[in-house]
Amino acid sequence: MKALTVLAAAVIPLVAACSGSSDQPTGPDGSSAPAPAADAKHGAMFPECGGITDESMAQLTKVNGLVNTSKTSVGCQWLLGGGILGPHFSFNWYRGSPIGRERKTEELSRSSVEDINIEGHDGFIAMNADPTLGTSLCEIGIQFDDDFIEWSVNFTEKPFPDACDVAKELTRQSIVNSK
Numbered sequence: 001m002k003a004l005t006v007l008a009a010a011v012i013p014l015v016a017a018c019s020g021s022s023d024q025p026t027g028p029d030g031s032s033a034p035a036p037a038a039d040a041k042h043g044a045m046f047p048e049c050g051g052i053t054d055e056s057m058a059q060l061t062k063v064n065g066l067v068n069t070s071k072t073s074v075g076c077q078w079l080l081g082g083g084i085l086g087p088h089f090s091f092n093w094y095r096g097s098p099i100g101r102e103r104k105t106e107e108l109s110r111s112s113v114e115d116i117n118i119e120g121h122d123g124f125i126a127m128n129a130d131p132t133l134g135t136s137l138c139e140i141g142i143q144f145d146d147d148f149i150e151w152s153v154n155f156t157e158k159p160f161p162d163a164c165d166v167a168k169e170l171t172r173q174s175i176v177n178s179k
Contacts, residue, residue, distance in 0.1 A: 040096035043144020044178035049076035051177025138163035
């Protein structure tokens with residue numbers, strides 16, 4: 001029985017990988033691989049976490065005990081005490097991804113979305129108003145050729161500094177830190 005289970009576990013992925021539907025899109029050579037996308041024109045290069053240190057995050061947000069829980073080449077996240085409850089702040093860098101799709105998502109889910117320009121770069125600022133907290137969430141997306149960056153600032157209890165002032169300053173510093 002054990003050997004049969006191992007055999008089934010090995011064969012099922014192979015069968016699934018070989019099966020296909022005639023509805024699947026095909027590439028220019030008739031393969032099931034998608035056609036290659038046009039070459040993206042990449043914008044500025046951003047340092048890790050948009051060049052924002054843990055100390056800068058604590059100073060700008062006025063939140064003590066922030067922990068950088070996720071640090072990758074394209075994003076970072078700071079959480080109070082490293083937990084999911086409480087304020088959270090994040091930087092994300094989207095390479096070769098359309099900012100318009102992100103803006104549309106924000107328009108469907110936020111109280112307000114407006115155009116913004118920071119350090120000569122265009123994008124959007126999205127705000128969400130909480131009935132008891134006021135504007136506690138602010139997200140800024142800024143376009144760089146076929147790339148964009150996004151800062152998200154979300155406070156969960158008063159008192160807190162103006163969420164959009166914090167997001168604007170984080171974005172400004174990341175742009176200044178870019179190459």
